[in-house]
Amino acid sequence: EKYGHKEKQGNAPWTLAAKVDGVIVAEETKSRAAYVDVDVDGDQKADVRVSIGPAIRGTAIRDSLKFVNFNEFKNQIEWAQYGKSFNTHVNGLLLEKLPREGLTGKTIKATGAYPLPAKGQLPQFVPVAITVGG
Template identity: 80%
Template sequence: MHIRAVAMILLAAAFALPGCKFVKTADQARNAAANAFDPDKAVADIWDSKVVPYLETRGAPIKDVLALAAIDVDGAGQKYGYKAKQGNAPWTFIAKVDGVVVAEETKSRAAYVDVDVDGDAKADVRVSIGPAIRGTALRDSLDFIDFNSFKNQIEWAQFGKSFNTRVNDTLLSKLPRENLTGKKVQALGAYPLPASGQLPQLVPATITIGG
């Protein structure tokens, strides 16, 4: 009886097999690759159509942003910036820089220029010129980007880093690197709320030096 029962089970399994679908490992790998998150493409897809127009619309001369933030941080943030509603995210401000380089650091990978925008020969803002860019200010300044639309924290971090990668590859890598002090600078970008007494650290989305 036992042998007969085993035979019946094997027979049923044999009939069931044609209806099963086996996916080859190579096919699974190709499907996974096709559906994998591509942060560089995600940024490229929205850069010209959404990111730059948004920054141009929300940005104001940095001296105006700084002046309001000095007396009303939340008011300045609501007018010129953004912060995520979740958690305790700080304000990220959007600003336009139009001034003169008064100091430069171009030997470090995290290079920058300090810019005077009010004519007193003192730095009012530090503008990153890469190639290394700290933080994710550009991502964090956008009110149409939602953390919850990403699969996990890793994708969110990769997305933020890709903004910096794009800026460096398409813009900052083409900037002059010698004798920048005294040259005119125009830039549009974003910066996180600085610590008391510290210069705002602006990451540019557009920038020209000299010329």
């Protein structure tokens, strides 16, 4: 509960706020739902998948917020649009400015959120702040 949030209604997973600091070990930039896989513990294996857009899957940013809940919206459509608006904003503010070539081997620092993944799956991390270094 200290690091995450879970809606009381429905079957939504825990969504956790986190920081990522590591090295990009793989990239998929051809898809609109582009991402980089990041090694955070130095073993050369991906520990987290960071979305770099322009399309961002899911609503991790919205779902990590404790101060807003589904019951404050008129219906499920408004709730979904609210979640999508965060993704659109983050893409325009940050992600569309990121390089798309030669990312593997570069360092990355990001702050964001991710839903608790299924066992054996990489966390699907959505950044709200991101820096890709040399």
